[in-house]
Amino acid sequence: MLHHPMLKSRLCWRTAITQHPQLKAYQQALLENLARNVEQVSLVAIDLEMTGLNPACDQILSIGVVPIEQGRILLQQAQHKLVQIEGSVGQSATIHGILDMHLQQAVSMKTAMQWFLSVTQGKVLVAHHSPLDLAFLQEGLAQAYNEHIKLMAVDTLALEKKRLLRQHEVLQEGALRLGASRARYGLPVYAAHNALIDAIACGELLLAQVAAMGGGDKLKVSELF
Amino acid sequence: MDASELQPITDFLRQLPPFDTLSANTLESCCRALTIGYYSKASTYVPLDESHPQLYIVRSGAFEVHGDDGDLIDRLGDGDFFGFPSLLSGEKISNKIQILEDGLVYHLDPDTFNRLRSESREFDRFFNRAFAKRLRHQSRFKAKELGSTSRVSSLMSKQPLTLDINANVTQAACLMRDSRVSSLLIIDNHKLAGILTDRDLRNRVLALGHDGQLPVHQAMTSHPITLSSSALVFEAMLLMSQHNIHHLPIVDNELPVGVVSSTDILRGQSSQPLLLIGEIERQNSLDSLIAVSKQIPLLLQNLISADARAEEIGRVLTSVTDALTRRLILLNQQILGQAPMPFCWLAFGSQGRQDQVACSDQDNGLLLAHDMDEQAKGYFDALTKAVCAGLDSCGYIYCPGDIMAQNPQWQMTLKQWQNKFRHWVDSPEPKALMHASIFFDMRCVYGPQSLFDSLQSQVLASTKDNDIFLAGMAGNSLQVSPPLGFFKKFVLERDGQEVKGIDLKHKGSVLINDIARVYALSAGIKEVNTAKRIRLLMEQNIINRKDALNLADAHEFIAHIRLSNQGYQFTHNQVLSNYLMPQNLSSLVRHQLRDAFKVVHDAQAGMKLKFTRSF
Numbered sequence: 001m002l003h004h005p006m007l008k009s010r011l012c013w014r015t016a017i018t019q020h021p022q023l024k025a026y027q028q029a030l031l032e033n034l035a036r037n038v039e040q041v042s043l044v045a046i047d048l049e050m051t052g053l054n055p056a057c058d059q060i061l062s063i064g065v066v067p068i069e070q071g072r073i074l075l076q077q078a079q080h081k082l083v084q085i086e087g088s089v090g091q092s093a094t095i096h097g098i099l100d101m102h103l104q105q106a107v108s109m110k111t112a113m114q115w116f117l118s119v120t121q122g123k124v125l126v127a128h129h130s131p132l133d134l135a136f137l138q139e140g141l142a143q144a145y146n147e148h149i150k151l152m153a154v155d156t157l158a159l160e161k162k163r164l165l166r167q168h169e170v171l172q173e174g175a176l177r178l179g180a181s182r183a184r185y186g187l188p189v190y191a192a193h194n195a196l197i198d199a200i201a202c203g204e205l206l207l208a209q210v211a212a213m214g215g216g217d218k219l220k221v222s223e224l225f
Numbered sequence: 226m227d228a229s230e231l232q233p234i235t236d237f238l239r240q241l242p243p244f245d246t247l248s249a250n251t252l253e254s255c256c257r258a259l260t261i262g263y264y265s266k267a268s269t270y271v272p273l274d275e276s277h278p279q280l281y282i283v284r285s286g287a288f289e290v291h292g293d294d295g296d297l298i299d300r301l302g303d304g305d306f307f308g309f310p311s312l313l314s315g316e317k318i319s320n321k322i323q324i325l326e327d328g329l330v331y332h333l334d335p336d337t338f339n340r341l342r343s344e345s346r347e348f349d350r351f352f353n354r355a356f357a358k359r360l361r362h363q364s365r366f367k368a369k370e371l372g373s374t375s376r377v378s379s380l381m382s383k384q385p386l387t388l389d390i391n392a393n394v395t396q397a398a399c400l401m402r403d404s405r406v407s408s409l410l411i412i413d414n415h416k417l418a419g420i421l422t423d424r425d426l427r428n429r430v431l432a433l434g435h436d437g438q439l440p441v442h443q444a445m446t447s448h449p450i451t452l453s454s455s456a457l458v459f460e461a462m463l464l465m466s467q468h469n470i471h472h473l474p475i476v477d478n479e480l481p482v483g484v485v486s487s488t489d490i491l492r493g494q495s496s497q498p499l500l501l502i503g504e505i506e507r508q509n510s511l512d513s514l515i516a517v518s519k520q521i522p523l524l525l526q527n528l529i530s531a532d533a534r535a536e537e538i539g540r541v542l543t544s545v546t547d548a549l550t551r552r553l554i555l556l557n558q559q560i561l562g563q564a565p566m567p568f569c570w571l572a573f574g575s576q577g578r579q580d581q582v583a584c585s586d587q588d589n590g591l592l593l594a595h596d597m598d599e600q601a602k603g604y605f606d607a608l609t610k611a612v613c614a615g616l617d618s619c620g621y622i623y624c625p626g627d628i629m630a631q632n633p634q635w636q637m638t639l640k641q642w643q644n645k646f647r648h649w650v651d652s653p654e655p656k657a658l659m660h661a662s663i664f665f666d667m668r669c670v671y672g673p674q675s676l677f678d679s680l681q682s683q684v685l686a687s688t689k690d691n692d693i694f695l696a697g698m699a700g701n702s703l704q705v706s707p708p709l710g711f712f713k714k715f716v717l718e719r720d721g722q723e724v725k726g727i728d729l730k731h732k733g734s735v736l737i738n739d740i741a742r743v744y745a746l747s748a749g750i751k752e753v754n755t756a757k758r759i760r761l762l763m764e765q766n767i768i769n770r771k772d773a774l775n776l777a778d779a780h781e782f783i784a785h786i787r788l789s790n791q792g793y794q795f796t797h798n799q800v801l802s803n804y805l806m807p808q809n810l811s812s813l814v815r816h817q818l819r820d821a822f823k824v825v826h827d828a829q830a831g832m833k834l835k836f837t838r839s840f
Contacts (some may be wrong), residue, residue, distance in 0.1 A: 028276060072332070073261035080230055177603060186285050186812065187329055190233040204329060211265030211327065 003100060004145040007222050008034055011152065020116060020147045027149065029122035038224065039216035043068040043122040045155070045203030047195045048133045050221065055135040064195030065119055066203050069127070071216045073203045074186065081115055082106035083140075093193040113137075113144035124221055126155035128178045128202045154224040156205045163212070181205055185212070231256045234331070238286065241304050243351035253343060258337040264288075264324050267392050271322040271330075273308070278318070279332045281308040286328010287813040291321045291435040300325075302813030309352050312338055326816045370431035377461050378454040380490060381475045382481030387412045388421070394430050394444050395399060395437030397421055408472040410481045411445045417481045419445035420474055438542050451476040454483065455760075457537055461485050462499045463544060477708075479773075492732035497542045498524060502548045511615050514552060521545060521793070525582070529792035535784030536756045539580035546585075546621065547670050548574055557608050564608070565601040567594040569672030572661035573628065578738065579754045582788060587621045588628045588663055589614065590635035592642055605636055626661070639676065643683050650687045653697030662698065665742055666753045681751060689749035698746070702739035703829060707822035708732045715807045715819070727818075729790070730803035733825065734781040737776060743836060744768060744811050755780055768831075779821035786810075786818060 008031070015027040033041045044067045052058030066078040079216045084106040107115070110165055116137070130153035142148045162182045164171060174180055179189065185208035191200055207210045213223070226465075235258045240246040244252060264271050264286065271281070272286070283305045290299040290307060298320065301307060311318045312335055342349040342401050390395055390413040397409055401423070404724040411419040421441055429435075430445045451474045452461055461473050464485055475483040501520055508514045526546070528538045554570060569592040575581045576588060591609060598795040609631040617623050628635060637645065649661045663682070669677035688694055708727050718725045727733075744750075750765050752758050756777055763773035790805045807815055 005547065008480035034824070057785070071262060075231060075234070075259045075261065078257075117624075126529075144385055186327060188233070188285055189235075193231060196230045200231075201260070204263065208265075208329075211263055211267065215265065215268060 003022070003069070007225055014150050018149050020145050021146055023141070023147060023149050026117050026121055030124065030152075033122075033124055034222045035218055036221055038210055038219045038221055039071050041221055042123040043203075043206070044120050044125050045126045045199045045206065046120070046133060046153070046200035047127060047202060048136055049195045050136055053132065053141045055132075059083070059138075060109070060112070060136050060140055061085060062195040063116060066196070066199045067117070067119075067123065068203050069205070071207060071210075073200060073207070075200070078200060079119060080194070081112050083112045084108050108119070109140050110144040112138055113140050118138075121145035124224075125151065126202060126206050127153050127155065128181075128198070128205065129157040130155040130194065130218075152225070154203055156209060159209050159213075159224065160184075160205075163209070178202065178205065181210075185209075229836065234259065237304075238282075241282075243345070243348045246345055246347040247341065251341065255333070255337060255341060259331045259333060262330050262332060263327070264330055265327045267322040269324060271307075271320045271324060273322065275565075277315060278311045278335055278632055279308055280306060280335075280338050281322075282306055282331040284329040284331055285812060286330070287326035288328065289323040289325055293319050297729065300813055302816075306352075306355070310356050313352060313356050319704075326812060326813075331424040359401050369539070376454070376484070377452055377456045377473075377475055377485055378457055380458055380461075381454065381485045382406075382489070383483050385474070385481055385484045387409050387481065388441060389413075390418050390440075390442050391439060391482070392441050394421075394435070394439045394441055397441050397444075398437070398681060407486065408484055409441075410474055410484065411441050412481070416479055417449075417451065417474055418450040419447040419475055419743040420472055420484075421445040422472055422776070424471075449474055452485070453477055457540060458485075458490060459498060459537070459541055462490055463502065465490075466499065466503065473712075481631060495587065498528075498545065500623045502545060505545070505548045505552050508552065509556065511553075511556065511618065514556075514615065515618050518549060521620060526792060526795055529788050535781055535788050537581070538577075539578075539582065539784070539786060540754075543576055543579040543581045546581055546616075546730060547572070549619055550589075550612065550616065551671050553612045557611045557615075560611075561604060561608055566597075567673050567676060568592060568605070569669045569677045570630065571611075571677070572668050572670045574666055576664070577666040577668040577753050579668075580734075580738075580784070582784075582791065586624050587616050587629045588624050589613070589670075590628065590664075591630040591637070592669075592672070592680060593636065593638045594637055594677060596634075606631070606633075609636065613735055626660070639680055642680050646680075647685045647687060650684070650691060650694045652695045653715070655697060655701055658697050659701050662701070662739070662742065665746060666738070668753055685746070685749040685751065688746040690747065695743055695747050695836045696741050698739075699832050702736065702743065703833055703837070705732060705736060706829065707736060707825045709819065709822045709826060715815075717807070718804065724806075725802075726804035726806040728803055729783055729805050733822065734780065734787065736829065737780045740776070740832050741780075743832060747836070772831065773827065775824045779824040779828075780799055782817060783823045783825075786814070 011027065012036070015024060015031065018024040018027055032034060036069065036101055044065050047064045048062045050058050060083045062080060062082045064080045066080070067074050082105055125134075134153055137147055138148060138151055156174050156178075160176055161171070164175065178198065182201060182205050183189070187201075187208060190197055197210045210219055212223075213219055235252060238252060238256060242784050244255070255396065264677055281316040283303060284302050285303060288305075288307065289297055292298050306806070307320075307322055308318075310316075310320070342352070350718065386406055387410045388400060390411050401407070401409060403772060408420055408422040410417060411421055419442065421444060425444050425446060430439055431803065435444075440536065450468055450470065453476050454477050455681065463470065464473060471487040474481055476483060476712050501517070501524055506515055521542070525538065525542060528541060533541075550570060550572070558564065571577075571590040572588065572594055573590065574588040575585050591605060593605070597605065609629070613623065613629050613631040623629065630636060643832045646664070649658060649664070665688075667681070708718075710716045715727055718728050738755050741755045741762070744767055745752065745758040748762065749763060750758060752759050752761055758772050759768070759777045759780070762768045763770055768776070785806065787803060791801045792800050807818070
């Protein structure tokens with residue numbers, strides 16, 4: 001776990017070196033969140049669907065976001081965007097069920113990234129296995145803004161791993177997957193999967209984890225990283 | 226934006242009354258309006274914001290609604306609601322919601338809630354009805370836990386009319402006339418000495434030509450048959466019909482506390498089990514007895530569906546078995562003639578404990594007044610074979626371990642039984658004791674009680690404070706633990722690849738029976754019914770009140786789950802078993818079951834500490 005000052009200086013540094021004003025403002029807006037209690041800040045759970053697992057050659061298919069305010073997941077503001085890709089959905093369609101025909105409603109990467117920044121500005125990102133999602137988003141932002149920035153997000157997978165290891169449990173294969181992690185908190189099984197539902201599922205998992213860690217009224221945001 | 230993207234949430238609400246009455250579009254807009262929260266039992270209560278009333282929809286977890294005074298009003302699990310009373314009444318929130326198990330809860334804002342009420346009459350009616358019900362049944366759970374409805378205490382006339390034993394019959398008659406009652410309890414030095422009824426005044430005073438100066442003790446029935454106030458109404462009915470009496474004094478701790486008359490009982494009690502027993506007592510052939518016994522599974526199902534307490538079901542079913550046994554003995558004696566000596570028909574195990582359920586096998590034995598000669602051997606051989614075969618035909622299958630009265634090994638005189646028990650008690654070899662434990666739950670079903678008492682009192686005298694024997698008994702029972710693993714997860718029984726589920730009998734009920742038996746034998750308690758044993762142990766301060774109540778609750782709860790599981794199996798034409806799959810339970814019941822097993826676990830630890838530490 002990174003201590004708060006280190007986390008803060010890292011974020012300050014990232015803000016300082018960012019050139020594009022919109023991206024700079026985005027990073028800036030996050031700074032004051034770190035010292036606050038989890039319940040006092042705006043969080044947003046996100047999930048991405050991709051054509052593969054390699055950010056260098058695979059593409060984002062869809063992005064789901066759902067805000068969490070004061071410990072409540074707000075379905076009213078849950079949103080889902082499909083992103084245009086080059087070529088076909090191909091084999092990955094069998095996993096995420098997005099077919100080429102759905103992609104007709106899709107928006108360009110630039111539009112998607114502008115939308116993403118606007119709906120998540122000033123909010124702390126939350127994702128399950130966040131490094132993967134962030135790598136794709138950073139790639140997308142680089143395409144849209146011609147600048148490579150580093151994003152940060154609370155990783156519910158990392159939180160779960162830390163918790164299990166602290167309890168000296170042997171990590172079984174698959175034990176950290178979203179569904180398996182949720183099951184440990186008695187959270188319901190969601191049969192359907194898309195970026196939006198997985199974002200909601202990830203948000204619910206975070207609420208359960210925060211409760212297990214002592215509650216959102218006591219826990220600092222920086223303690224989640 | 227396509228609302229069906231929230232499919233898991235829409236799916237959940239779509240099958241949940243009253244949301245199932247909403248149109249697809251309304252349902253989707255309703256899902257959109259939800260917010261999701263997670264409540265952890267670390268915070269004990271759900272924080273209810275006075276200024277923002279909402280409808281709370283439980284998605285997972287377990288909650289309890291408590292009133293102002295802390296009374297339990299309702300228990301909630303998946304798909305239950307709270308918060309609607311103040312949404313409907315606009316009054317401030319008075320109930321508290323305790324979190325039993327962490328859970329996910331959906332919140333619906335008042336605007337959407339009211340919009341749905343105005344759009345759908347069914348939706349509106351559902352919550353209005355739920356609100357009315359909540360108000361009416363504020364103390365529903367309390368009443369149910371006491372099981373007061375079917376106890377004698379609920380029917381008896383409290384503060385019974387009493388008269389001193391030195392009064393005369395005129396005074397008695399005047400008191401009865403003035404108070405418009407048909408019976409009086411006669412008291413000698415605060416204790417019950419007898420009962421005087423209308424019938425006694427007629428038969429023992431007028432018909433014999435006595436005058437009004439006759440002392441009541443010459444007219445009354447002395448040492449009348451009595452019951453305790455915790456007895457079941459059903460047991461009162463049974464006693465009355467067996468002895469052809471209409472009044473039963475109710476006595477607790479030797480003090481008269483009430484009277485139950487047959488009229489009290491007729492007033493509103495269903496008498497189905499009693500009818501069945503009456504029918505059993507009227508049958509004159511084995512064939513007709515078998516035909517009557519076909520109703521027993523149905524009786525069990527009716528009792529289960531009427532949500533009778535498991536303890537009561539056990540006692541009712543055992544009474545039926547007892548009646549069948551007695552009837553079979555009498556019918557066969559009509560053929561074989563009078564027995565050459567007094568004897569007791571002993572019931573062991575579940576029949577002894579009065580907790581029989583479906584598909585019980587028979588465990589019985591014979592206690593004889595003295596040694597048998599050849600002729601007596603022939604007589605009892607014929608009698609026991611006929612009775613055991615009769616029970617088998619009536620659905621109580623032969624004991625696989627051959628613990629039956631027809632086995633010459635279990636036909637013994639008082640002296641032989643005493644020696645047998647002495648052998649078990651004095652040299653408690655673990656394996657032998659394991660098989661012997663059912664014998665310590667013995668009850669006399671037929672025959673002179675005095676003969677049985679001489680056996681039981683000798684057995685209890687030898688077990689009381691007998692450390693070595695009790696350690697052996699306790700040690701045996703501790704071989705099996707309740708099916709809870711780490712983190713309170715259920716441990717399921719497996720048969721090769723097939724998961725059979727939780728063994729509610731051997732990992733639950735049996736363990737509680739064992740614990741109650743060890744403690745009861747250590748204290749020389751005569752009672753063999755597990756619930757009654759626990760109650761007596763509590764009253765004698767051998768088990769502390771809290772632990773005893775917890776253990777009794779756990780016993781009832783596990784037995785109840787076992788019965789309702791078998792009820793489910795019966796209605797679905799499945800083979801009846803003691804195995805339960807936990808995923809078939811709601812999260813609330815799972816939670817309670819885990820708690821019940823936890824109680825068993827703790828009670829085992831207590832028993833281990835008390836009885837086995839020095840060995």
